[in-house]
Amino acid sequence: MARRLWITALIVPPLAFVALFVVYPIISAFAYAFFQWHGLARGEFVGFANFYRVLFTQPYADWTVNAFTHNVLVFFALMVLQNGVGFLLAYCLWRELPGAAFHRIAVFLPVVLSTIIVGFLWKLFLHPLFGVVNISLRGTGLGGLAQPWLGQDTTALWALIIANAWHMVGFPTLVFLAGMQRIPGEILDAVRMETESEWVKISKVVWPLVAPSATVVFTLLFVGSFNWFELPYIMAGVDGSPHKATDVLGLYFYRTAFGDQSGSGQDFGAGSALAVLIFLFIAIVAGFITFRLRAREIQI
Amino acid sequence: MSAATESYYDRRGLLQTLGRDGLIQIILILNTIVMLGPLVIMFFAAFKTNAQIFQSPFSIPDFSNVANIVKIWTETNFLRYLINSAIVTGSSIVLILTLGTMAAYGIARYNFRGSGFVLMFFVAGLTLPLKLAIIPLFILMRDLGILNTQLSLVIIYVAMGLPTTVFIMTGFIRTLPNELEDAARMDGASEPRIMWSVMLPLVRPAMVIAGIQNVVPIWNDFFFPLIFIQKDALKTLPQGLTTFMGEYTTDWGVLFAGLLLSSAPVIIVYIVLSRQFINGMTAGAVK
Numbered sequence: 115m116a117r118r119l120w121i122t123a124l125i126v127p128p129l130a131f132v133a134l135f136v137v138y139p140i141i142s143a144f145a146y147a148f149f150q151w152h153g154l155a156r157g158e159f160v161g162f163a164n165f166y167r168v169l170f171t172q173p174y175a176d177w178t179v180n181a182f183t184h185n186v187l188v189f190f191a192l193m194v195l196q197n198g199v200g201f202l203l204a205y206c207l208w209r210e211l212p213g214a215a216f217h218r219i220a221v222f223l224p225v226v227l228s229t230i231i232v233g234f235l236w237k238l239f240l241h242p243l244f245g246v247v248n249i250s251l252r253g254t255g256l257g258g259l260a261q262p263w264l265g266q267d268t269t270a271l272w273a274l275i276i277a278n279a280w281h282m283v284g285f286p287t288l289v290f291l292a293g294m295q296r297i298p299g300e301i302l303d304a305v306r307m308e309t310e311s312e313w314v315k316i317s318k319v320v321w322p323l324v325a326p327s328a329t330v331v332f333t334l335l336f337v338g339s340f341n342w343f344e345l346p347y348i349m350a351g352v353d354g355s356p357h358k359a360t361d362v363l364g365l366y367f368y369r370t371a372f373g374d375q376s377g378s379g380q381d382f383g384a385g386s387a388l389a390v391l392i393f394l395f396i397a398i399v400a401g402f403i404t405f406r407l408r409a410r411e412i413q414i
Numbered sequence: 415m416s417a418a419t420e421s422y423y424d425r426r427g428l429l430q431t432l433g434r435d436g437l438i439q440i441i442l443i444l445n446t447i448v449m450l451g452p453l454v455i456m457f458f459a460a461f462k463t464n465a466q467i468f469q470s471p472f473s474i475p476d477f478s479n480v481a482n483i484v485k486i487w488t489e490t491n492f493l494r495y496l497i498n499s500a501i502v503t504g505s506s507i508v509l510i511l512t513l514g515t516m517a518a519y520g521i522a523r524y525n526f527r528g529s530g531f532v533l534m535f536f537v538a539g540l541t542l543p544l545k546l547a548i549i550p551l552f553i554l555m556r557d558l559g560i561l562n563t564q565l566s567l568v569i570i571y572v573a574m575g576l577p578t579t580v581f582i583m584t585g586f587i588r589t590l591p592n593e594l595e596d597a598a599r600m601d602g603a604s605e606p607r608i609m610w611s612v613m614l615p616l617v618r619p620a621m622v623i624a625g626i627q628n629v630v631p632i633w634n635d636f637f638f639p640l641i642f643i644q645k646d647a648l649k650t651l652p653q654g655l656t657t658f659m660g661e662y663t664t665d666w667g668v669l670f671a672g673l674l675l676s677s678a679p680v681i682i683v684y685i686v687l688s689r690q691f692i693n694g695m696t697a698g699a700v701k
Contacts, residue, residue, distance in 0.1 A: 117524075120605045124520035125532060128513040128576060132536060135551075135573035140542065142550035154553065203445060206438045213442070219688045220446040223453070226684045226691060228634035230652040231677050234659055235456055238669060246455055246471040280448070285699075288692055292700040312434065330699040341543050344636050348656070364545075371549055372641070382549050389546040396543065 140393075147390045151382035164387035168370075174384065180358055181366040188275055188362065189339035195279040197331050200286030201324075205316065207287070208294045218291070222284035229281065233348030236277040240264050267359035270350060274360055278345055282338075286331040293327030294320060322412060329407035333400050340396050343368065363392050453677075459670035467666050482671035486658070492675060494647060495654030502564050502650055503633045506571035510628050511621055513572065514579030519609055519617075521580070522587035523595070536580040544574055548641055555642060566642045567650070571635070575628040578698050582627070586620035587613070626687075626694025633680065651676055 147164050150157035168174045203221060207214050224232065239246045242262035251260040263273040297320065305319050321328075343364030346354065352369055354361025371385025432440065459467050460482055461475035486492050521533050544551070551570065552561075560566045590613065598608045639653040649657065655676050662668040684691050 117605060118526075121520050121524050121526055124516045128517040128580070129532065129535065131513060131572065132576055135554075135569055136542075136544065136547075136577075137535075139544070139547035139550040139554060142553075143547045146549060154556070202441070206442050209435065209438055211435055211439055211442075213439070217442040217446050218692070219685070220449045222688070222692055222695075223681065223684060224449060225695065226630055226634075226680050227677050228636065228652045228655075228680075230634070230636050230655050231673055234655065234669070235452060235673055238666065238673075239452065239455075244468050244666065249468070249471055280452070284449075285696070288696050289699045292696060327699070334699065337543060341545060343545070347636075367546075386549050389549065393543070393546045 143386060143389055143393065146382065147386035149383065149386075151386075153380070154382070160383070164383045165391070168384050168387050168391070177358070177361070177366055178388070181354070181361045181363045184271060184360065184362045185340050185342065187271065188278075188342060189336060191272075191275045192279060192282075192335055192339060193332075195275065196283050197286045197328075197335055199279070200283050200331070201290050203283070203287045204290035204294060205320070207291050218288070221287050224281050225284040227281070229344040230348055232277060232281045233345050236273070236280075237264065237349050240273055264349060265356055267356055270356060270360045274346055274349055277349065278342075281345075286335075289327045289331050290324055293324035297323050322410075325407065325411040329404060329411065332407060333404050336400055336403055337396055340392060363388070367392065453681075456670050456673055456677075459667065460674040462667050462670075464664075464666050467670070482665075482667040483675065485665075485668050486671050486675055490658040490661070490672070491646060491649070491654060492658070492672070495649055495651045496679070498564065498648060498654075499633060499651040502567050502571070503629060505564075505568050506575065506632050507625055507629055509568065509572045510575040510579050511625060514576055514583055514624060515614070515617065515621065517576075517580045518583030518587050519613070522584045523609075523613070533580070533584060536577055538577070544570070545637055548637075552641055561642055562645055562648065564643075564648060567638055570638050570642075571628075571632045575632070578627060579624045582624045582697055583617070583620055587617060590616055622690060623694045623697045626690055627697050630680075630691070630695060 146156070148159055148161060150160045150163070168178055207218055207221075238244075240248075240263040242248060242260075242265060245263075247263065248260035251257060261269065263269045301319065301323070305315055309315060341364055342362050346360050346362055346365055347368075350360035350365075352365055353374060354365050367385060367388045369379070370381055370388055373380040455471055458473070458475050459471065461477055461479050462482075463479075466473070466475065517532075517536060521529050555561045555566045555569075560569075594612050594616075595608055598612045603612070634652060635650070636652040636656075639650045643649055643653065646654075646657065655672060658672055659669060662672070
């Protein structure tokens with residue numbers, strides 16, 4: 115009996131905490147989307163009206179599609195620039211050549227910095243007149259390439275993507291590296307006997323054997339890309355400037371729920387509907403990705 | 415064969431010239447320059463005037479010129495923000511480790527009906543982004559009357575940190591041997607006594623991992639303070655940074671000094687404890 119009481123005392127406080135501050139808000143987030151909201155006060159039940167509004171009526175529909183398209187682009191671009199480069203760097207670090215320990219610490223250093231610091235830093239670097247990027251281009255005779263990176267529709271989102279890749283590339287690098295270090299030495303010795311080709315070694319042996327690492331970094335990148343908020347908020351502003359060229363679901367949701375730059379247009383109903391849609395999309399696709407990628411993992 | 419008659423096909427590829435390891439070294443060195451370069455430029459710029467930053471962004475400055483740093487220290491609320499971040503992060507970590515270890519210990523060391531379900535309940539929140547529940551959380555905090563307090567932040571961070579912590583700690587506590595526990599039980603020690611004196615000292619390495627995994631995202635978080643905190647005196651460092659970055663828009667030396675001072679605590683701790691940081695932050699992703 116005392117034992118039962120003891121187990122209860124251990125488990126119930128943390129369980130209650132998670133129930134109140136994780137489970138209850140997530141369930142409420144779903145419920146709230148079906149009500150009309152008058153400022154901070156909940157109004158009458160309106161069924162799917164909020165969903166209909168953000169998906170099929172203007173100007174919401176265009177904004178939703180625009181932001182969603184940008185998230186998709188961000189995901190695929192970072193898949194190459196962050197996870198792809200991360201894999202390559204992990205492969206280089208895995209050789210443990212002289213200096214590898216230092217390079218490993220260096221590649222992970224930006225990861226521990228706040229996105230706010232990274233965002234401001236790159237915003238200053240990309241300043242059209244005084245930023246170090248354009249100053250360097252002009253100084254090396256490439257002045258023709260100097261441009262307002264964050265100020266024009268064609269380059270703004272890519273500038274954000276590159277800043278994000280710089281910030282986070284160390285994470286997939288070290289996850290892949292840990293995966294490679296777990297490959298048993300016997301397998302590698304056997305491969306060395308069979309082939310000299312680095313490409314065969316990577317594509318036929320290393321890549322399949324780090325599949326568990328790939329599952330994790332792909333899934334996390336997917337969730338991260340569709341939750342993207344801080345970096346665009348700092349570098350492009352809450353309106354996704356210029357002309358919503360950097361608008362993503364995170365900014366759009368924030369603006370819809372809490373109001374834009376001028377603080378107007380706050381709408382918890384439309385905001386909740388957006389949150390539910392983003393949430394379902396992430397949960398379903400992330401679940402699918404994890405499921406499919408798990409299937410190709412090999413047990414060593 | 416003279417160089418002039420050497421055709422394209424005779425030339426050796428990059429790989430042959432440098433050797434495999436040479437190519438790898440070059441990739442790593444270039445990458446490290448790309449990673450550290452921006453931070454070095456930031457560090458230098460914090461000691462420069464506007465004119466020096468615009469004319470020679472790469473030059474080594476006169477490090478005795480600390481006017482920019484003095485300005486951040488005396489004219490902004492930097493120190494206040496730093497203390498606020500320390501209070502919020504410190505309390506969150508203590509609570510996360512306490513509650514997380516309690517739950518994990520209960521799940522891992524005792525067989526009871528529903529223990530699998532309880533673990534599932536905690537772990538379900540692992541990848542679900544709590545950000546998207548911000549509207550209900552905002553209303554909940556308002557109803558509890560704790561909007562614009564540091565308590566609201568601590569609560570959110572504990573909620574965010576518990577799933578991974580319970581996951582990591584349960585896995586670790588399960589691997590501990592039964593012998594010590596059984597011996598203590600034979601000697602008539604009570605269950606709380608066994609946990610506190612026998613088992614907890616063994617759990618410390620996992621606590622370090624779980625602590626580091628939580629401390630970085632909490633220290634760096636910007637989203638929840640943005641929603642919950644309006645009072646300047648309560649702002650955390652990343653949030654405060656946006657305030658003074660907005661005030662000194664034309665004084666670039668001060669802006670870089672602000673970025674330098676804000677990033678310095680994390681960078682210094684990271685350099686000292688890099689191995690623990692890397693292990694901790696990739697702990698959830700590396701099986």
